[in-house]
Amino acid sequence: QVQLVESGGGLVQAGGSLRLSCVVSGGTFSDYAMGWFRQAPGKEREFVAIVSRSSGITYSADSVKGRATISGDNAKNTVYLQMNSLKPEDTAVYYCAARRGVGTRDIRRYDYWGQGTQVTVSS
Numbered sequence: 001q002v003q004l005v006e007s008g009g010g011l012v013q014a015g016g017s018l019r020l021s022c023v024v025s026g027g028t029f030s031d032y033a034m035g036w037f038r039q040a041p042g043k044e045r046e047f048v049a050i051v052s053r054s055s056g057i058t059y060s061a062d063s064v065k066g067r068a069t070i071s072g073d074n075a076k077n078t079v080y081l082q083m084n085s086l087k088p089e090d091t092a093v094y095y096c097a098a099r100r101g102v103g104t105r106d107i108r109r110y111d112y113w114g115q116g117t118q119v120t121v122s123s
Contacts, residue, residue, distance in 0.1 A: 002027040002112040004096050009117030012086055016121070020081040022096030022114055029072075030054055033103035034079040035110060036070060038092035038119075045095070049081060050103035059103065064090075086121045093118050 008020040022034070033052045039045040049060040049070035058070050064083070072079040079096060094117050097110035 002032075002098060004098060004112055004114035006094065006096050006114040006117040009094060009119045011120045011122065014087055014121055014123050016086050017082070017084045018086065018119060020083070020094055020096075020117060020119070022079045022081075024077045024079070024098060027098070029077040030074055031100055032098040033101060034070075034072060035097045035099075035103060035105075036068075036079075036081045036094060037097060037107060038090075038094045039116075040089075040092040043092075045107055047105040047107065048094070050105065051079060052103045055102075057103070059105070061105070083119070086119075088121045088123045091119060091121050 003025045006022045030053045035050040036048040037045050047061050051058045051070045060068050067085045069082040096114045098112040099110045
């Protein structure tokens, strides 16, 4: 059973940075595409960024492009989301997710989810 555990969230001032981590266990890390999604209060969960572990190809949402970098460390079975120049509208619970095969921004195609980590950006 694949399990995902996020960490690294917290309270940060606008303009600050955070690095979120997601440790994957119970599977062969390189077999999975990993994604970060977020859900703000009263809103639907939305795509943030993805990385295909086998190819290393990354893709991020327009809302975070230039401010967010997704990366992975196969040796540590960990995927990261580095967020810079944070804005109050980035406030949300951030989730990592995994699926076999290529990455997709379609939330419905992910099989495994973490419990989420809260990111709060104050103005």
